[in-house]
Amino acid sequence: MFNLILFGPPGSGKGTQSEKLILKYGLKHLSTGDLLRSEIAQQTPLGLEARSFMDRGELVPDEVVIGMISSAIDNNSQSKGFLFDGFPRTPAQAEALDKLLEFKGAPVAAMLSLEVGEDELIKRLVKRGETSGRSDDTNEEIIRARLAEYHKKTAAVADHYKVFNKVVNIKGEGHIDEIFNSLCSEIDARM
């Protein structure tokens, strides 16, 4: 089993690159944002709880997200490996993920961190908000709240994996295919 984390602030291209990486490497894509939006669409109790946080651009509580990812890992136990997108997003989530994967005997191989400047992130998300229908893309105030939440709570996750020498920084600005090639070079070196 080969497990990767694709890391970076909102709008850095995690979802875009994940779609391409799972096709190339046959990994199971686990995006907590997608899982939460699916719970909201189905109007489950979990979705109803998550929605108020997401609409404000805040993180959903750790226990909700950790329980959800734990079930997703169990439900895909035959997978060749996982590509985690948007998870972990707090040091507590990182510790929980490490424990879940330790149990499977397959720790995180690397955290690939997409580096994109703040102005470019805002530009991308405002543009996507014109058509995406995502409540958290609808105005710049919420987008800025998501970025603030990232700096306050999520950036520290990189420190957690730096201790284990697992963080690889990748330039996340430029052509999508060039960024994809940079990611693939790093993955190939570790597979």
Ligand code: AP5
């Ligand atoms: P989530 O769905 O994870 O959203 P996010 O992290 O805010 O990320 P985005 O999907 O907005 O951006 P991305 O990095 O995937 O970039 P994308 O490829 O889409 O989370 C949403 C919410 O759910 C959170 O705010 C939180 O409330 C909750 N949540 C989720 N996970 C959680 C967790 N673990 N714990 C607690 N709460 C959690 O690209 C963005 C745009 O840029 C697109 O339009 C794309 O076409 C464009 N683009 C991509 N690459 C390029 C490029 N190279 N050049 C130009 N444009 C590009």
